[in-house]
Amino acid sequence: MRFYEISDMEIEPWKMGAQQYIKISYPLRYGCFGEIRTPEHVFGFNLNGEITTIQGRSGGWLETAEWLKRNAGNDWAYFAAGGYNGAYNYTGEYYIPCLDYQTNTIFGQDKFKEKGVINAFHALHELMQNLKTMDTKGLPGPTVDFINRVRKFSLPELEKRAEAFHAITGGPIPVLPPDSRHVEYN
DSSP, X not given: OOSEEXXXXXXXXXXXXXXXXXXXXXXXXXXXXXXXXXXXXXXXXXXXXXXXXXXXXXXXXXXTTOEEEEOTTSOEEEEEOSTTHHHHHHHSSSOEEEESSGGGOTTSSOGGGSHHHHHHHHHHHHHHHHHHHOOOTTSOHHHHHHXXXXXXXXXXXXXXXXXXXXXXXXXXXXXXXXXXXGGTTO
């Protein structure tokens, strides 16, 4: 079994995504990662157990082809398609990263004030609480290992790691090189 079902969650501790970056008009995850799916959201985690992406699955989400992505500095970007043609015609890219600050309202709206994004962050907090108290007895070993890695990187722990990262870089990185958009800003 590739994933394990518990309550209303499907937990897949090891998932293989695309192996090389390609310019594509729909969401594609790269490399190896873990995933937890609920009826409303898909939460992606790197192999360390750190949350990396959130994508909505239900009608409350903004656009099915759009998602939230977290970087090593614990900053979140909303990847907006702008109706595909909107983003592509505007930038030559299928997605535009919208960051959580006032001057980045490319489409005239702050995606982080949208109900779907606010709900996604609430759902992340709820997921982390559920995992923290989850009884893992009887679960397969790889699933338990994955849950323990995610538990280790709680939201406060991710803040601490971001502070350490900013200490190394001299603070948050205000601007990334334009070519980094070709590799999804990784």
